[in-house]
Amino acid sequence: MSALFESITLRELTIPNRVWMAPMCQYSAAPEGPLAGAPADWHFAHYAARAAGGTGLIVVEATAVSPEGRISPYDLGLWNDTQVEAFRRITGFLSSQGTVPGIQLAHGGRKASTDQPWKGGAPIGPEAHGWQPVAPSAVPFDERHPVPTELTVERISEIVGQFAAAARRALAAGFEVAEIHGAHGYLVNEFLSPHSNHRTDDYGGSYENRTRFALEVVDAVRAVWPEDKPVFFRISATDWLQDGGWTADDTVRFAGDLHAHGVDLLDVSTGGNASGATIPTGPGYQVPFAARVKAGTPLPVAAVGLITEAEQAQKIIANGEADAVLLGRELLRSPSWARQAARELGGAVRVPDQYHRSV
Template sequence: MTNLFRPLQLRGVTLPNRIAVSPMCQYSSQDGLPNDWHLVHLGGLAQGGAGLVFTEAAAVLPEGRISPEDLGLWNMAQAEGLAHSVHFIKAQGAVPGIQLAHAGRKASAFAPWKGSGSVPPAAGGWTPVAPSALPFDAGWTVPTALDEAGILAVIEAFMDAARKALAAGFQVIEVHAAHGYLLHQFLSPLSNQRTDAYGGSFENRTRLVREIVGALRNILPEELPLLVRISATDWVDGGWDLDQSVALALELKALGVDLVDCSSGGLSPLQKIALGPGYQVPFAARIRTEAGLPTGAVGLITEPEQAEQILAEGAADLVLLARQLLREPRWPLRAAQALGVEVPWPAQYARAAKGSVPLRQPRV
């Protein structure tokens, strides 16, 4: 048995392997509702053999959507729609997970193929909120700084969304505190210039994340895991960095978080990212070692042997794939063949398992 295809136990949930579908926005919802696209997209990835299948980021409030076309989880109609995908994912032997999010000052943005920057109110956009009234970039809408009541409303929205996620049948919940969205905006001194209990010191800047995590851990049944995605660094001098990420991970561990999903960047257009295969793996490795907490590695992980090595070296406990799975939804089946592991195929496709899985499908 390879490391990649060893089960991973997170509390009372067993992932059948160490391959996870990273949350990927589809920009295909209306009023935050899932539809046939989401069922086919998520269901196909579950058929492909991933052990953990995350939805895209689900906004906990309408104004927390990255774009007007984003998925949401602020009402029961959305939860009921997602339950269909949850049922199908489970039927394929995978574990369904959902990422709860609030986009903060990066909300009300155009879907990538529709433009860039903020969607104006006349075109269906809105004025976003943030820790401080600082826009993401020139030409973006200036956000409204959250007051105490607004912060409490955000915490309550995460709690309410978590309850709805449980009602829909999700077995893993991840809090999105990365990529320059609201919780990351509170963490970074580049976007958080508050002078109250939620700004200034490390303790204050991490307060909102800790309060949300603590609230969700109290809501979730003991047997269900809670994950947090962070940007381990802003890639900007004077911003959030790896040292602070390690310190935060220690706090999250004490609050009952079961795994830190280690990404990076997204907060500032001034970021200078050192891209390369597995470029974020060292973040996962250091947090895993120094915080003593399981980690997930994500970012330019494309080959089975690469994923296997990450786990074999103890750099992470889970690998999350995104664009590679868009190119190749059955990557886990190819990985199994490449590593010499027999894994179950959907019964309807079993006759194809006897043949060869293409070692690489055309890139799109």
Template sequence: MTTLFEPLTLRSLTLPNRVWMAPMCQYSSPASGEDAGVATDWHHTHYATRAVGGSGLVLTEATAVSAEGRISPYDLGLWNGRQTEALRRVTRAIAEHGAVPGVQLAHAGRKASTGRPWDGGGPLRQDEGGWPVVGPSPVPFAEGHLLPAELSTGRMGEIAQEFADAARRALEAGFRVAEVHGAHGYLLAQFLSPVSNRRTDAYGGDHAGRTRFPLEVVDAVRAVWPDELPLFFRISATEWLAEGGWTPDDTVRFAADLLAHGVDLLDVSTGGNVPGVAIPSDPGYQVPFAARVRAETDMPVAAVGLITEPGQAAKILAAGEADAVLLGRQLLRDPYWPLRAARELGHTGEVLPLQYRRAA
């Protein structure tokens, strides 16, 4: 039996296998009005299909903890009861089809207020439906992007509370895993990196200063997230800079900090905070960063990034490089990839839904 289809228990929650769906923005919620940020039929079908397809954990796209924290006006949100109620239908469908529903809680910071990718993806002015953006320092993401207002410590406390409030709503909506988004150049990643964090107060400067606010957010979420349920953190392990920036060494050190603050698994990605850097595109190019965290700390990890073939995924786990794999675009191309992987790898357990077993 391949370990891809062995259960994994974190705290009191057992995930049925180790093939998981990575968070991927759908930009498919209404952009304004009382339904802004609300899950639609698209979200229900999209996520339920991956559960039917055999993914053991289905993580939602980056789900904004506030309207200000959306990447685009069309992002999913969890800042009010209407959004909570709409997501109950989504989590129920995921669970009914054998997967665990997970939510990624996010604030985009200086990368907020942008258009959808198929509309160009550029920054939006207020007359285009955009809004002012914030960050650790008044440093825009790239030329032509909005200048963020530097967050006061008071506003940072409010944002930490927004993460906690969104986590409470996520629990009410039926989610069983919560992930704090600290990767890809969004707000918490902006605090971690000296490229975007130029603060001279207690929230900038050295490693302890730059990690202080992300850890405060983790503490706020862990305080309201049940002890029996796991909390994940997604990180960009490197910014792919020749010098400076957030490094793999920083990631290993921070993983130990996160573990001490109640995080149960590190979701290891890379990049996103510095535009124009050269990023490899080899299969599994991000796996070594996850493997290093797993080897040098006690933190369980999930690996992601151009994991496309069943044998490749199985070897990652067999080699002890990760505890689970997260598939992104591969699951957009093939929602039933886990079922195909089980067949190709000779897994003899019951993976196919009951309704499909006559096709085995």
């Protein structure tokens, strides 16, 4: 059996293989009205195709814990029960195909209130369904973005509660994995990094203070998430800055903290918090960061970043660099990538009866 197609058990949840779908925003929900933030036909078709293609775990795109936590007005959300009902259609189908449904809970922070990327992705105001972003500090992401409102301690506590409430709704919607989005320059990541966190209170300055908000979110989600189901955390392992940013050493240290607070797997990405940072990309360019966490902590990890070939993914798992791979753009191009990789590597995935002629 190919290592890529061995099952993995986290707490009491067994995921049938190590080919997972990374969360990728579709920017396709209604921006306002009774169905704002709710998944629609596009989302169902999008995720259903990857489940039918044999993907072991699908982590549904960044889903906002509040309306102002959306990256764009067109993002998914879990701040009301109408959204819960809409998600059940997706989780039910994924489960019927043997795919584990997961969801990424998120808050956009200072990078919120932007347009759809195919329209340029620029910050937008109230005239285009936008709003005033918030952040740990009144420091804009770049010259295009507005100066965000610095969060008060009371608002920080409120957002922690919103993560917990969204996790409760995710459970009611049928999700089996909850992932906290702590990467790519969004709110949790903004608190972690000294590049974006200039606070002088208990939420800024020292490593312990800058990680406080993230750990409070983890504790709040873990408190409402069942003991037998796993919680993931997605992290940007480095800001890719020479100094003044979050580093790979910080990530290894923080992985130990996350493990102690009940996180079951670290989803290791990089970048997104420092505008203009130079990032040396290439096939598997982020895998070494995942491998370093895996070697230095007891926390399981998933690797991401230009993983496109079956043999490449197989080696990452077989060499012990990661416990799973999360594919992004490659699954957009090839919804049945897992089934094709299984054929190439001699593995096995569930094939829908309707597709039996493709075996």
